[in-house]
Amino acid sequence: MNKFLIVLSQTYLNRLKSKAFIITTVITLLMIFLITNLSTIIDNFDSSEADRVGVIDTGSYYTQLENQMKMMESDIVLEKFDGSEEKAEQAIDEGDLDSYLILKENENSEPTALYKAETVAEQVTPQVLESALQQLKSTIAAEKAGVTQQQLSEIDQPVQFQKVALEKGAKTEDELNQARVFVYVLLFVIYFSVIFYGNMVAVEVATEKSSRVMEILISSVSPVKQMFGKILGIALLGLTQYAIIIASGYLFMQMQEDDLAEAGFLSFLNFSNLSASLIVYAIVFFILGYLLYATILAMVGSLVSRAEEVQQMIMPVQFLIIIAFFIAMFGLSTPSSTFVTISSFIPFFTPVVMFLRVGMLSIPFWEVAVSLALLIGSIVFFAIIGAKVYRGGVLMYGKSSSLKDIGKALKLSRRE
Incomplete structure (x- = not known):
């Protein structure tokens, strides 16, 4: 038994003091620290202001879109832009805007949009704007069909679905x-x-x-x-x-x-x-x-x-x-x-x-x-x-x- 303990302790101590053990442990601890503090780290690095989006509205949807964004509690800042697209692009170059959105009305009297920015690799802002416009379109279509806002809300409610196990002790x-x-x-x-x-x-x-x-x-x-x-x-x-x-x-x-x-x-x-x-x-x-x-x-x-x-x-x-x-x-x-x-x-x-x-x-x-x-x-x-x-x-x-x-x-x- 004494010889067994000697082999056990020698193996344990040699590996415990090895560089591989120390390095892997330190790296793992750093990863855990990053995961548990990820939100704080992102907030500290992402100190930039909220995206400013200029809206060129040719279909009278700006006010409704702004209200929808407020309901979604989005931190994106909408600014109604009365100038041309060239001026909007100039405003982006000068840092006054991050992007701009062109709102139009199609033949069905529904909103359509064209989003322009320096790069479309950033997905958050366009996705939020698209979601807000989708809600706006659904509201307009419901009004045309004579559906009230309350009825539309009831339609959008998810179905109640519960799962019950019949097996004893499940x-x-x-x-x-x-x-x-x-x-x-x-x-x-x-x-x-x-x-x-x-x-x-x-x-x-x-x-x-x-x-x-x-x-x-x-x-x-x-x-x-x-x-x-x-x-x-x-x-x-x-x-x-x-x-x-x-x-x-x-x-x-x-x-x-x-x-x-x-x-x-x-x-x-x-x-x-x-x-x-x-x-x-x-x-x-x-x-x-x-x-x-x-x-x-x-x-x-x-x-x-x-x-x-x-x-x-x-x-x-x-x-x-x-x-x-x-x-x-x-x-x-x-x-x-x-x-x-x-x-x-x-x-x-x-x-x-x-x-x-x-x-x-x-x-x-x-x-x-x-x-x-x-x-x-x-x-x-x-x-x-x-x-x-x-x-x-x-x-x-x-x-x-x-x-x-x-x-x-x-x-x-x-x-x-």
């Missing part, structure tokens, strides 16, 4: 919406954790092997202790990084004003209706998913002689988690499909796909239990095989080009 719409966001976030966390930290395990093994330190270690520490010492050491590193990120993100959110924290990008991070069981499942599937892939990747990493060869060897394993991720993305809209159900029992896909089903549906516990049993059984199987491959693989040198070298590693392990 989640409500609010619970589903929160669960969908939670599952979506956790899918990305599991996916990137397996890709990033799993690859780190493979690189860690290959790096030690290339330095020939492995030949000494393998004779003093059993393959199982050594392999799982590295796997759990990297896992602790990941938990440390996530703890730093979560704590920093919480502090950044606390720095925001209440009205900003409850709006915009952060408004969807409301998990008040999540059940405790879903959070427990998230932790369980996250840990088991990492152990499964990290065990396989540690085994694969022991087959290569140089860290540069790791990426080529682990590509087939990466494809498995990528496939699982895409199945989960498909399952977000159709979680009860037969394809998603069957995929959730395949151990390589279980950590993300079964977690998706648990979060979105009310499935029997026996299904979860069976998937967990298969997943844990797969971890044990790959741990046993992986330890043997690990023992033989770390003694293999030379270029490794395929997973067929697993057989060679197993033969070497039996000779030891």
